[in-house]
Amino acid sequence: MKNIAIAGATGAVGREFLKLMEARDFPINNLKLLASERSVGKKLEFCGEQIAVEELTPKSFQGVDLAFFSAGKGRSREFVRHAVDAGTVVIDNSSAFRMDPDVPLVVPEINPHMAFKHNGIIANPNCSTIQMVVALNPLHKAATINRVVVSTYQSASGAGAKGMRELLKQTQAWVNNEPLEVSAFPAQIAFNLFPHVDVFLKNGYTREEMKMVNETRKIMDAPEMGISATCVRVPVLRAHSEAVWIETERKLTPQEAREILEKAPGIVVKDEPVAGGYPMPWDVDETVETYVGRIREDFSHPRGLAFWVVADQLYKGAALNSIQIAEVLAAG
Numbered sequence: 001m002k003n004i005a006i007a008g009a010t011g012a013v014g015r016e017f018l019k020l021m022e023a024r025d026f027p028i029n030n031l032k033l034l035a036s037e038r039s040v041g042k043k044l045e046f047c048g049e050q051i052a053v054e055e056l057t058p059k060s061f062q063g064v065d066l067a068f069f070s071a072g073k074g075r076s077r078e079f080v081r082h083a084v085d086a087g088t089v090v091i092d093n094s095s096a097f098r099m100d101p102d103v104p105l106v107v108p109e110i111n112p113h114m115a116f117k118h119n120g121i122i123a124n125p126n127c128s129t130i131q132m133v134v135a136l137n138p139l140h141k142a143a144t145i146n147r148v149v150v151s152t153y154q155s156a157s158g159a160g161a162k163g164m165r166e167l168l169k170q171t172q173a174w175v176n177n178e179p180l181e182v183s184a185f186p187a188q189i190a191f192n193l194f195p196h197v198d199v200f201l202k203n204g205y206t207r208e209e210m211k212m213v214n215e216t217r218k219i220m221d222a223p224e225m226g227i228s229a230t231c232v233r234v235p236v237l238r239a240h241s242e243a244v245w246i247e248t249e250r251k252l253t254p255q256e257a258r259e260i261l262e263k264a265p266g267i268v269v270k271d272e273p274v275a276g277g278y279p280m281p282w283d284v285d286e287t288v289e290t291y292v293g294r295i296r297e298d299f300s301h302p303r304g305l306a307f308w309v310v311a312d313q314l315y316k317g318a319a320l321n322s323i324q325i326a327e328v329l330a331a332g
C-alpha cells in the first residue's frame with residue numbers, strides 16, 4: 001500500500017501526517033494531498049519535495065491504496081464511500097464511522113487485531129479518548145476497571161488550525177489592549193477556560209464527553225464500564241491533559257499501577273512529587289508517547305486510584321495513531 005492520499009492535508013492534523021510520515025520513513029510511492037478548493041495552488045513540503053494540493057473530489061482516489069481522512073465528519077460522510085469504491089483502504093480521523101458496528105475503532109496498543117477486520121474503513125478514535133484508553137487498558141487487564149471519572153483539559157488545537165489561531169490572536173489583542181474577537185470557540189479562550197467541547201446533548205453531557213464514554217467501551221470491549229466525563233477547553237496550544245479517577249474490582253496500589261504502566265506499550269511514567277515531576281502539555285509537544293503521573297490512592301474509595309494523563313493530541317490523538325494503524329496493516 002504505497003500510493004497514499006491525505007484528505008485534509010492543509011489542516012492542523014493533516015500537516016502532522018506529513019511530519020510524521022517523513023520522520024518514520026513511511027513507505028510511499030506517490031503522495032496525493034487533498035483539501036478544499038480554497039487550498040488548490042498551495043504547496044506543502046514532504047521529504048524535500050514541494051507537493052501541490054489538489055481539490056478533494058469523488059474522483060480523487062483512482063490508484064490510491066490508502067487514504068488518511070482528516071477533513072471533518074461532513075467530508076468523510078461525503079467522500080469516504082467513493083474512496084472505498086475505488087478500492088482504497090481509508091483510515092478516518094473524523095467521528096463519521098467510529099460507532100458503526102462494521103467499522104473497527106483502533107488504538108494499536110490495545111486492539112491492533114481489529115485493524116484487519118475492516119471492510120474498507122478503519123476509524124481513528126477521538127483524541128481525548130485515545131490517550132485515556134492507552135493508560136486505562138493495562139490497568140483494566142490487571143484489576144478490571146468498573147468505573148471511570150475523567151475531567152479533560154483540552155488544548156485549542158483540538159479545534160483545528162482556527163482554534164490555535166484564535167488563542168494566539170486573542171492573547172495578542174489582550175496584550176495590545178484591543179477587543180478580543182470570539183469566532184472559533186463558544187467563548188473567550190485566552191486567559192479563560194470553558195466546560196464546553198462540541199455540542200450539548202439532551203442528557204446534559206456534550207458530544208465530546210459522550211465520545212469518551214462510547215468509544216472507550218468499544219475500543220476496550222468493555223460495554224458495561226461506567227464512565228463519566230467532563231471536557232474542558234483550556235488556553236493551551238497543543239496537547240490534552242486529563243485527570244482520571246478509576247474504581248477497580250481488585251485493589252491496585254499506586255506502586256503496582258506504576259509498575260504496570262511502566263511496562264505498558266506507548267506509556268512513559270513521570271511521577272515524582274516535586275515541582276515539574278509530572279507531565280505537562282508544554283513538555284510533550286511533538287512526542288509520540290502518552291505520559292502518566294500523579295498516580296495516587298483515591299482515599300475516598302477503598303479501590304480507587306487517581307492519575308494524570310498528558311499526550312500530544314495532534315500526534316497520538318490523531319495523525320500518529322492513524323499512521324500506527326497503517327503500520328499494523330503493513331506488518332500484516
Ligand SMILES: NC(=O)c1ccc[n+]([C@@H]2O[C@H](COP(=O)([O-])OP(=O)(O)OC[C@H]3O[C@@H](n4cnc5c(N)ncnc54)[C@H](OP(=O)(O)O)[C@@H]3O)[C@@H](O)[C@H]2O)c1
Nearest residue numbers: 008010011012013035036039070071072094158160161318
Ligand atoms: N485537531 C485535533 O486535535 C483532532 C484530533 C483528532 C481528530 N481530529 C479530526 O481530524 C479532522 C481534521 O481536524 P483538524 O483539527 O486538522 O481541522 P482543520 O485544521 O480545520 O483542518 C481541516 C482540513 O479539512 C479540509 N477541508 C475543510 N473543508 C473541506 C472541503 N469542503 N473539502 C475538502 N477539504 C476540506 C481543510 O482544507 P482547507 O485548508 O482547504 O480549508 C483542512 O485541510 C476532523 O475530523 C477532526 O475532528 C482532530
